[in-house]
Amino acid sequence: MPTDQQDSARALQLVLALDRARDTLHDDGDPNAMFLKLAELLKQDFEAEGCAIVLVAETSDDIECVASAGLPDAVCTQLCRQAMDLPTPAPLPDSRWAYTLGVQIILDDFPLGGIVLVRDSQPFSEQEIARLSLAETQIDSAVIQARTVWKLNQRNRELEAIFEIDRLRDRTANESELISGFTTILLHQYRAELCLLLLTHVDSGEMIVRGVVDRFDLNSPALEHIRRHATDIRIPQVIPAPDGIGDLNLLAAPFIVAGARLGAVVVGRELPFSIGDHRLLHALMSQMDSAIVFSRIYHQLSLRKRELETIYRIDRIRDREKDFDALLQSVLNELCEAISSEIGFIMLYKAGEKGELELRSATVEGQITAPGYQEIIHRIARQAVDQAELVFTNQPDGPVRSAIAVPLILNENIIGVFGALNSTRARGFDAEDRRILVAITSQVDTAIFERLEQRRMRTLLSRSVDPKVLEHLLRRADTNLLDGERVVLSVLFADLRGSTEWAERVEPEELVKTLNLFLGRMTDVIFKYGGTLDKFVGDEVIGLFGTPVKMEDHAFRAVQAGIEMQNIHQELQRVMAAQGRELPFMGVGISSGEAIAGEFGHPVRSEFTALGRIVNLGARLCGVAEGGEILISQNTYQTLDNLIVAEELEDVSLKGIQQPARVFRVVGLKNAQGLPQ
Structure with missing residues (x-):
């Protein structure tokens, strides 16, 4: 004891x-x-x-x-x-x-x-x-x-971990690289055997596993159990282990920024987690969530930069490429690169056939026309046109794993479809692809439409206006240029007197030769004064002043052209008379006022012209003009009272004109002192 x-x-x-x-x-x-x-x-x-x-x-x-x-x-x-x-x-x-x-x-x-x-x-x-x-x-x-x-x-542990995250954040803004780095840091700090990093998908909002290290070799149901429990937490906390796994402790924490849930982190090990482990994870999350937010903002800015760069390149292609088919191919290549697709195509409506789309450009033409591809291409293109919006599909099986199509729309009119097949990314065409495609195609359809419109303008106006004027019009890229509109203009009619009898007197070859010379010289004068050649009707020449190029002095230009046309015609008569040949006299009629000008006709055959009362009046004035005369309407005279010398004739009753018309005969132009030249 x-x-x-x-x-x-x-x-x-x-x-x-x-x-x-x-x-x-x-x-x-x-x-x-x-x-x-x-x-x-x-x-x-x-x-x-x-x-x-x-x-x-x-x-x-x-x-x-x-x-x-x-x-x-x-x-x-x-x-x-x-x-x-x-x-x-x-x-x-x-x-x-x-x-x-x-x-x-x-x-x-x-x-x-x-x-x-x-x-x-x-x-x-x-x-x-x-x-x-x-x-x-x-x-x-x-x-x-x-x-x-x-x-x-x-505190040292937290500072060390925060410093590691800060260095990682400075090193990269790539979300995948951040996730990999976070996983490594968490495994080291917790001596963990399991680490899951979950983030919400930008498309669906679903919480998906983005990073995983699993030394426990858990099966899919066990991982889904962990994902489901981690989705609902609001603070760092222990979550239950999957059934049948008793030696696994799990600590989870959410990514929450400004009340929005971005994802969650789960670490697992055999040892229980201490309160210090909870505190550390809380400190880490405050750094990791801001890094993820910055990464996503940076990613959005990168997408916007990529979008703007693509638009810029397409704009340069539009300015540089003169050939329309080459333009389409270059634009298509840019679009496919922007959304990382294996195959791309552009379909446009055939001229005059609104219901049928035509394949105009493709990146892999041999493959895209194969039966399996052709059916999908036409189906998704038609779907995009019918719905007038972007459509897409992602399906892992088959030769076409993913497809996307967007209508090319301008001024509420669908002009065609851009489409792409087989995204190079495993998840197919995602929300980012769709956003960037809509933004870019809003520029592409403008480029295509402008080039189509320019081709239409060039075809329609190449013989009607001076080439320099035509190039000026094309550079303006005014898409409404050929659409019908009310304009104030002057119309000039000039034709030969007694041409029917004359045509009967001369040989056909001489008739053609003389008319071509006459019409050519008259056209040159119209172009010289900025006018537009409306058309030839037999031996009649019709010129428009004030459309499609607007001009304030259209009436004065028309009268100047009429005077010069008479002078040139009289010179032609003298030359041909010396050769023993005949050219009848010419009368000119000019009228000014409001008319409707634009493209009229059928897509197969159309022309740029003007319609209205003043056009009819100009034709009637030309019809009553004597050889060598220039008759003008009251509106034309009143517009030019201080610029020309004219004599008023007796009122004339004209066919198709209800009231007798006041008519003036042009004598000449006034000089700077207001005297006849």
Whole structure:
């Protein structure tokens, strides 16, 4: 039986041993190792079969540290939680050992944790109970010391991890590279065997796994279980392991920015997670979520930059490429590159056939015309036209894995379809492809329409206006230029007097030769004064002044042209008379006012002309003009009163004109002093 002196000596030895163990903890030390050493000392001193020290967090009853000497962690936690209710050392009911002794660790009425000793050999004596009470007073101060070190270590751990993330964020803005880097950092910081990083998909909003390291080799149902539980969390917390996997602890935290859920992170390992692990994950998420947001913003800016660069290149192609088919091919190549597709095509409506689309350009023409492809191309193109919006399909099976088509629309008119097949990305054509395609094609359809319109204008006007004027009109790219519109203009009619009898007197070859000479010289004069050649009707020449090129002085230009035409015609008569040839006299009629000008006719055969009362009036004035005369309407005269010399004739009743018309005969132009030239 030990004496009181021996008990005191043994108690002193225990206190000194505990004190030495506590002194081994430095600022850069491991508190867990210190508490494990304390547990080993207590086990040895009390000749116990096991000892456990469990500490709880400052702000909650979560377990912060488990130090076990000879006991499983789960048993330690269970017994020490019971011991936390014992203000003094006392036995604990447990059938696994004959004798169990526990006591709470407390300081200034704040519970810090619990201590448990177990053995089968003999009951705990009163001296041992007193010695455990004394040991508790040493251990509580060790807890305070450890917490200081823990906080410092935790802060260093957080700063180290944050620094790693910050360096990663500075190194790359690519989302995939960020995810890979985050996974590596989390595995290292938590010594984890499992790491899942989930992000919401930009298209569907579904939470999908973007990064995974799984050393547990979990099956698909187990991973889906983890994904489902991680989707709903709001704060870092432990989530349940899948059924049948008992040695896996899971800690998850959400990516939430401005109330929007971006995703979640899950780390897994066999060891339980401490409160420090929770804090670390919370600190990491505040850095990782901002990096993900920045990455997505950067990605959107990159897409916008790619979109603008593509539009710029298409704009340059439009300015550079003169050949329409080459233009389509170059534009198609740019579109396919922008959305990363293997095959692309452009279909346009055939001229005059609104219901039938024609393949005008393709990147892989031999493949695109194969039966399997042709059916899909026509179906998705027709669908885009019928719905007047972008359509797409993604299906993993078959030669066509994905397809997308968008109508080319301008001024609410569909002019064709752009389509692409087989995205080079595994998920097919996504929302980013669709956004960029809609933005780019809004420029493409303009380019195509302008070139089509220019081709139409060139075809229609190449023989009607001076080539320099035509190029000026084409550079303006005015898409409404040929559409019908009300304009104020002057119309000039000039034809030969007695041409029917003359045609009967001369040989056909002479007739053709003379008429071609006459019509050519008259056309040159119309072009000289900026007019448009409307048409030839037999030996009659019709010129328009004021359309399609607008001009304020259209009436003056028309009269100038009429005077020069008469002068040139009289010179032609003298030359031909000297050759023994005949050219009849010519009369000219000019009328000014409002008319409707534009393209009239059928797509197969159309012309640019003007319709209206003043056109009819000009024709009638020409019909009553004598050879060598220039007759003008009242509107024309009133417009040019200060610029020309004219004589008013008697009012004339003209066919198709209800009231007698005031008619003026042009004598000449006035000079700067207002006198006849």
